[in-house]
Amino acid sequence: MGDDEGSTDGACCCPPELDELDVLAAVDGEASVAVYAHLEQCSACASRAQQLRTLQGQLRQQLFRLFCPSSDELAACIQADTSGPLNAHITNHILGCPSCQSDLALLASIVARPPHSTPPPPLHRVIAQPQPRAPTKGHTWSQPDTRLYRAGTLRISLSLERYGNPLGLRLRGTLRGTRQRAITASLISSGRVISSTPLDFYGSFTLNDVPNGAVLSLRLPTYEIVVEALQHLLHEYY
Amino acid sequence: MQYILPSQPASRRSAISTVEVGQLRQMSVATLVERCTTESERFYRGQPHDPGYSHELFRRALVERDEQAWEYIFRHYSPLVESWVRRSGAFSSTGETGEFFVVSAFTRFWRAVTPEKFGSFPTLASLLHYLQLCAGCVVIDSVRAQSWAEMLPEETLQNGRSPLTLPDEEAMERVHREEFWNYINTQLNDEAERVVVYNSFVMGMKPGDIYTGRPDLFDGIGEVYNVKRNVLGRLSRNQELRRMLAL
Numbered sequence: 149m150g151d152d153e154g155s156t157d158g159a160c161c162c163p164p165e166l167d168e169l170d171v172l173a174a175v176d177g178e179a180s181v182a183v184y185a186h187l188e189q190c191s192a193c194a195s196r197a198q199q200l201r202t203l204q205g206q207l208r209q210q211l212f213r214l215f216c217p218s219s220d221e222l223a224a225c226i227q228a229d230t231s232g233p234l235n236a237h238i239t240n241h242i243l244g245c246p247s248c249q250s251d252l253a254l255l256a257s258i259v260a261r262p263p264h265s266t267p268p269p270p271l272h273r274v275i276a277q278p279q280p281r282a283p284t285k286g287h288t289w290s291q292p293d294t295r296l297y298r299a300g301t302l303r304i305s306l307s308l309e310r311y312g313n314p315l316g317l318r319l320r321g322t323l324r325g326t327r328q329r330a331i332t333a334s335l336i337s338s339g340r341v342i343s344s345t346p347l348d349f350y351g352s353f354t355l356n357d358v359p360n361g362a363v364l365s366l367r368l369p370t371y372e373i374v375v376e377a378l379q380h381l382l383h384e385y386y
Numbered sequence: 387m388q389y390i391l392p393s394q395p396a397s398r399r400s401a402i403s404t405v406e407v408g409q410l411r412q413m414s415v416a417t418l419v420e421r422c423t424t425e426s427e428r429f430y431r432g433q434p435h436d437p438g439y440s441h442e443l444f445r446r447a448l449v450e451r452d453e454q455a456w457e458y459i460f461r462h463y464s465p466l467v468e469s470w471v472r473r474s475g476a477f478s479s480t481g482e483t484g485e486f487f488v489v490s491a492f493t494r495f496w497r498a499v500t501p502e503k504f505g506s507f508p509t510l511a512s513l514l515h516y517l518q519l520c521a522g523c524v525v526i527d528s529v530r531a532q533s534w535a536e537m538l539p540e541e542t543l544q545n546g547r548s549p550l551t552l553p554d555e556e557a558m559e560r561v562h563r564e565e566f567w568n569y570i571n572t573q574l575n576d577e578a579e580r581v582v583v584y585n586s587f588v589m590g591m592k593p594g595d596i597y598t599g600r601p602d603l604f605d606g607i608g609e610v611y612n613v614k615r616n617v618l619g620r621l622s623r624n625q626e627l628r629r630m631l632a633l
Contacts, residue, residue: 211587219523258522263514330465344427
């Protein structure tokens, strides 16, 4: 729809040619089936539709959501909702803008549950089972102090060693068989966490000052593995 | 993002931490990481916990710009940030990975919480709440970028604005677009034309929806189409507008 209107790809191949309103409705996705069928066959009318589509696209490119507040401003609205006055200009815009109402609802859904307000529900517990030691080639024990445990497909190797003062015990371990990140190893005594450490890239961890009676917990995102049989290791030292 | 001060007093952090601020400041990052991990585990198990160590780690990362502290915070809180993003209804439709949102949220958080602004976050809860808002903002930006892609023809997207630009460029572009709107406004004759252009191109509405929203202004959907046709015809013949659009 420009100054060269009507001189596009020749004349309509299947007259009568579509009028401007039909072409506009087609571009806006509100035309009848017959109009779309015409555009399929007629390159001249299709060319007019394309020109109109381009013009509308260029206008939208400049104007689409021009007056919408930024996501930062929406976030400020969420905060103001609880701790200050709302920005009247932004509030008025949101009242008349379904897109911003949708954005605001999305943001509100994300911040609906404040972080660290309540702890998540208890995790499903899997008790790791001790595995018999297997002799290596040559029938020698490669690491005599290392004990193996299994929890489903996951394998855990643990070893204890003395360090620091004569009573200090250090637990070294490795978890294999998962690509999960964000796994934490914790020592638990009398039901209370006494120390924790994140597993490194290789799934290894070290926990110092292991007390008698401690239990090891490996917390994954959706469940925890508990090594109660840590006692067998500890008994050799206490 | 302008942070509005939470209602809690500034001394709240020390009030809920069993450790004196002076002691926390003297701890090594390694010790803080160890204590922070332990306290988090206590929280996750519903046991009494002390958020002071985590708050101090945030302070080291954001005020002292300690890379080791930042690395720990990123690693430790990434799963939490990802869980916020994933539980939003928009995540699956964005086509982005959880990692993309996590990195974007932390980047936004890092840029926003400057050393000067850190004092506005007296508790771990206030820091995490702000991180949560940052995560929400990156989700919204992604959803908006997607709606741009759906709204604009491919050729205009290739030559036109990218939805993710630097803040300065974004501000300049907004000024330019507002000038463009002001010019368009001078070319419109009455309220009906203004409503049609605003709703069609600013709001992205179809004529049918425009009529539904303003039955008081139009006799029927046909009138909306007539107004739109007339305006588009006029705008397409406008030499100044063609220059502005680089037609």
